[in-house]
Structures are given as structure tokens and as C-alpha cells.
Amino acid sequence: MRVAPNLRDLRGDAWRDLVDQVCRSADASLEQIAFTLLLVRLSGCLTCHSHSYRALRGCTLCAMHTIRRFRGEDSELLVLFQYARDEVDAFWENGQVLADFFSEIPVGGRDE
Numbered sequence: 001m002r003v004a005p006n007l008r009d010l011r012g013d014a015w016r017d018l019v020d021q022v023c024r025s026a027d028a029s030l031e032q033i034a035f036t037l038l039l040v041r042l043s044g045c046l047t048c049h050s051h052s053y054r055a056l057r058g059c060t061l062c063a064m065h066t067i068r069r070f071r072g073e074d075s076e077l078l079v080l081f082q083y084a085r086d087e088v089d090a091f092w093e094n095g096q097v098l099a100d101f102f103s104e105i106p107v108g109g110r111d112e
Contacts, residue, residue, distance in 0.1 A: 001032055003039070003060050010067045014074040018081060030092075034085035038077075041084070042066050 001023055008019040018035075025031040040046065043066040048054045054062045070077060090096040 003063050004035060006060050006064060007067050010064060012074045014078055018078060030085060030088055034081060034088045037084040037088060038081050039063050042070065
């Protein structure tokens with residue numbers, strides 16, 4: 001996980017503990033993939049293009065900005081992580097995609 005360690009001290013203790021847990025987990029583990037999915041969704045990585053301002057700044061700065069500006073509490077980030085973890089696990093188990101409920105969770109996310 002190249003970007004995750006840079007996000008460690010941007011929020012409170014609960015967030016720091018989550019980042020530490022993810023960084024300690026094995027490569028391509030459920031935790032690392034779920035954390036990546038969380039960041040991709042919060043940061044809007046799927047709409048980033050090589051000529052965009054976000055891309056020019058780089059993934060690390062973009063992720064740092066996204067986590068720093070997240071309007072919800074750390075506990076909400078942990079809930080979003082758990083939903084991402086559940087979604088990855090469900091996909092691994094039976095190919096079920098749960099993205100619809102993830103996008104409807106009422107918490108402070110990235111502002112457009």
C-alpha cells in the first residue's frame with residue numbers, strides 16, 4: 001500500500017488504527033482491497049483522467065485531500081470501510097455486487 005501510510009495522521013485515533021491495520025495486513029488481502037475501494041469511491045478515481053487537475057497532483061495528494069476534507073466523523077469512515085469490506089467479501093464469495101447500497105449511505109463525502 002503506497003498511499004495509505006500517508007493518510008495515517010490526517011484524522012483521529014480510530015482512523016489511524018484503521019490505516020495501521022490495513023498496512024499490516026497481507027498484500028491483496030480483504031482489508032487492503034476494501035480500503036482501496038473506499039478511497040477510489042471517496043476520491044472519485046473513476047472520473048480522473050491523465051489531463052485532470054487531480055491527476056496532475058497525483059494519487060497521494062488527492063487521497064490526502066479527500067480524507068482531510070471528509071465532512072463526516074471517523075466513525076463514518078469506519079462504517080464505509082466495513083461496507084466496502086462486506087462488498088468485496090460478497091463479491092469473492094458469490095460474485096454479488098453491492099455497490100448500490102454503498103452509494104446511498106448518508107455521510108459526508110467528497111464535495112464536488
